[in-house]
Amino acid sequence: MPDITVHHLQIGQGERIPWLLEELGIPYEIKLYQRAPVLAPPELQALHPMGASPVIEDATFDKEHPLLLAESGAITEYLIHKHGNGRLALSPSHPNxxxxxxxxxxxxxxxxxxxxxxxxxxxxxxxxxxxxxxxxxxxxxxxxxxxxxxxxxxxxxxxxxxxxxxxxxxxxxxxxxxxxxxxxxxxxxxxxxxxxxxxxxxxxxxxxxxxxxxxxxxxxxxxxxxxxxxxxxxxxxxxx
Ligand SMILES: N[C@@H](CCC(=O)N[C@@H](CS)C(=O)NCC(=O)O)C(=O)O
Structure with a gap:
């Protein structure tokens, strides 16, 4: 069972996170939610104070208390730096x-x-x-x-x-x-x-x-x- 779970509200910006994980070759589980009819369903809203997708859970470093993280930009930086050895980011020494x-x-x-x-x-x-x-x-x-x-x-x-x-x-x-x-x-x-x-x-x-x-x-x-x-x-x- 992968340690990283992605909670993804379908037809939404959460799609960034499975794409990133596929690019980095990091195993993950994905849990899908459907809009009800536009906003997130109650079970997704209950996961995080902001009630939106994407949200990840990462049990890599603490199985009992997995990290819960929202905001696609924050999740992206977290995954790149904690699990991806900085791949797909440019370092401060890069000209760009x-x-x-x-x-x-x-x-x-x-x-x-x-x-x-x-x-x-x-x-x-x-x-x-x-x-x-x-x-x-x-x-x-x-x-x-x-x-x-x-x-x-x-x-x-x-x-x-x-x-x-x-x-x-x-x-x-x-x-x-x-x-x-x-x-x-x-x-x-x-x-x-x-x-x-x-x-x-x-x-x-x-x-x-x-x-x-x-x-x-x-x-x-x-x-x-x-x-x-x-x-x-x-x-x-x-x-x-
Ligand atoms: N700035 C946040 C935005 C999150 C967000 O608004 N997600 C939308 C999906 S496109 C959502 O969950 N909407 C349903 C809702 O707010 O109930 C991010 O980048 O993750």
Missing amino acids: FADYLYWFHFSNSNLQTVLFRRALVRSMSSGVEDPRYKSADARAVRALKHFENRLANNTWLAGDEFTAADVMTVWCMTTMRKFEPIDLTDYPGIQKWLKRCTDRPAYRAAMQKGDPDLVIEDSISVKGPELFGAFGSALKGGSK
Whole structure:
């Protein structure tokens, strides 16, 4: 029985963690949860004060009292440094260290935030001409263009090496487009990078274990995957 357990809410950013573990070749058990209908079900909410996914349990160092850790960025750094000998991270002596840090944090701290903000503002505004929506959309497009420019000139987000920065970011352009649609026509660099990332055997293996019903080719298509309908209803005031 592996010492590491990943609690993953399907169709969600928890997919980063099995992918990382597959890349690092670290054995793990995965426990799957379904949205009920949008938020986490009670058994997942009960695991951690924040009630969201991903959460890991690690019994490697204390079988009686396994470590419980949430936040995909924190989990990623923890696994890389405690179990992965620093693989998939760039060290401070690497010339691209600052790029690595920046792009590692960009997804959760910027891209994802502005995209979800746009979705929320759209649901509360009078339409796409509403100045509040226009402002939220301009911010999202700005982030997407910045991201595109990075990938127009680099194979991977941190430069020449595939790193955890790529692992952190892919979901924003795949599964997350089920919550906030993004047409990738104007973003050829992102399209090519998505193909490179999702062709990796570790990505395929993780998605097969965590979300076998998601069709990767739909997730990376230019128009994006089918929307997760319950999310749209929840934004309009329906059940969450
Ligand atoms: N910043 C957190 C966000 C965690 C989060 O919001 N996860 C979503 C899945 S995409 C979730 O569990 N949502 C269900 C809920 O909040 O009830 C991370 O990176 O892990």
